[in-house]
Amino acid sequence: MKILHTSDWHLGRSLYGRRRTAEFEQFFDWLLGCIQSEGIDVLLVAGDVFDTATPSNQVQELYYRFLCRVAATGCRHVVIIAGNHDSPSLLNAPKGLLRSLNVHVIGCMTEAPADEVLVLDDGDGRPQLIVCAVPYLRDRDIRRAEAGETIEDKDRKLVTGIGEHYRLVAAAALTSVRSTAGGSIPIVAMGHLFTTGGQTGQGDGVRELYVGSLGQVRADIFPECFDYLALGHLHAPQRVMGSDVRRYSGAPLPMSFGEAGQQKIVLVVTVDSRGLTVEEKAVPCFQRLATVAGDWDAIQRRITALKEEGVPVWLEVMFQGDELVADLQERVRELTAGTALEVLRIKDLRLAAGTLSRAVWEETLDDLEVSDVFGRCLLAHQIPAEQQEELMALFQETVNSLHDEDTPEGDASHER
Numbered sequence: 001m002k003i004l005h006t007s008d009w010h011l012g013r014s015l016y017g018r019r020r021t022a023e024f025e026q027f028f029d030w031l032l033g034c035i036q037s038e039g040i041d042v043l044l045v046a047g048d049v050f051d052t053a054t055p056s057n058q059v060q061e062l063y064y065r066f067l068c069r070v071a072a073t074g075c076r077h078v079v080i081i082a083g084n085h086d087s088p089s090l091l092n093a094p095k096g097l098l099r100s101l102n103v104h105v106i107g108c109m110t111e112a113p114a115d116e117v118l119v120l121d122d123g124d125g126r127p128q129l130i131v132c133a134v135p136y137l138r139d140r141d142i143r144r145a146e147a148g149e150t151i152e153d154k155d156r157k158l159v160t161g162i163g164e165h166y167r168l169v170a171a172a173a174l175t176s177v178r179s180t181a182g183g184s185i186p187i188v189a190m191g192h193l194f195t196t197g198g199q200t201g202q203g204d205g206v207r208e209l210y211v212g213s214l215g216q217v218r219a220d221i222f223p224e225c226f227d228y229l230a231l232g233h234l235h236a237p238q239r240v241m242g243s244d245v246r247r248y249s250g251a252p253l254p255m256s257f258g259e260a261g262q263q264k265i266v267l268v269v270t271v272d273s274r275g276l277t278v279e280e281k282a283v284p285c286f287q288r289l290a291t292v293a294g295d296w297d298a299i300q301r302r303i304t305a306l307k308e309e310g311v312p313v314w315l316e317v318m319f320q321g322d323e324l325v326a327d328l329q330e331r332v333r334e335l336t337a338g339t340a341l342e343v344l345r346i347k348d349l350r351l352a353a354g355t356l357s358r359a360v361w362e363e364t365l366d367d368l369e370v371s372d373v374f375g376r377c378l379l380a381h382q383i384p385a386e387q388q389e390e391l392m393a394l395f396q397e398t399v400n401s402l403h404d405e406d407t408p409e410g411d412a413s414h415e416r
């Protein structure tokens with residue numbers, strides 16, 4: 001049996017206003033080819049299918065078209081859990097219909113842990129794999145709020161609650177295993193969360209969800225009975241505490257210029273009589289991204305070299321020189337006109353590095369996370385440093401609860 005683990009597609013995400021539909025389509029074509037050539041039986045998508053809680057109709061069409069095409073391959077089951085970017089109700093709405101295509105969707109946790117335990121068959125009706133499909137766990141799902149709690153109290157209860165939930169789902173899975181003929185089939189668990197020690201990058205939308213260690217779970221909360229743990233949320237592929245069988249697949253496309261250097265992958269898990277092996281499959285780069293940084297000479301040299309390659313590249317230009325280049329925009333446009341290079345963003349760090357008022361003058365919302373804006377507000381109101389941390393934590397909690405509301409008009413698009 002072969003399982004393919006992927007996550008964090010963030011369908012509908014744009015890069016400085018540029019839509020990335022073509023890249024998502026190319027990724028799906030590639031993934032379907034991979035599913036067929038590898039003979040994948042089960043596809044696991046570990047959350048953040050969509051970039052926002054309100055994806056456009058075009059983006060939803062992309063998703064449904066892909067699921068229909070998977071159903072026409074030899075892949076017998078698809079399991080999809082919601083991530084923090086997904087709207088649980090939007091993912092769950094077609095749940096019953098998708099079930100007829102053997103697509104299993106878990107948009108949110110329910111009262112019964114057994115609802116997250118799926119027994120997948122081998123095509124002849126025999127149970128072959130158990131999947132603990134645990135979605136992103138929202139604070140309000142698992143923590144009972146009490147008056148007078150400190151931030152630390154809340155965080156401790158959240159993390160304990162997440163661990164307890166995994167324990168209950170694992171217990172339900174073991175009950176299912178015992179009820180199957182022979183009583184031994186592998187258990188794979190899924191999750192969308194941040195485990196302590198995980199790596200995040202600039203602008204990947206992961207860090208601003210947390211203040212300090214809030215919401216980070218320790219890797220040892222996961223029960224021993226999981227033969228493989230398919231995680232989502234972190235965009236760089238990585239092992240949890242060095243384990244071969246507890247992994248983040250990472251996002252298949254670079255979600256920001258900061259991720260441009262990463263080799264994106266999906267994971268292929270093979271389960272046979274010898275046990276379980278995991279193999280990384282490199283995802284091709286469908287759209288090259290490059291950050292060109294330095295003084296004007298360095299920028300000019302690098303752009304000229306890229307021009308000579310003649311391949312389409314999206315550029316982010318960061319001017320770091322000491323001299324003032326007032327016509328930076330025009331110079332860059334001139335240098336790239338009529339080439340395969342496309343400039344998405346030009347930033348003059350010389351101007352941005354000035355005083356606060358100067359930085360604010362130069363900053364745009366493109367450069368800032370939501371929490372940065374609040375941070376600027378604290379500075380502008382000269383809030384004492386000792387109060388800033390608490391206020392920032394409360395602000396984060398409020399922002400997160402807004403995203404958790406999952407109202408149709410809720411828009412998480414500012415959350416990268």
Ligand SMILES: [Mn+2]
Nearest residue numbers: 048083084233
């Ligand atoms: Mn996420």
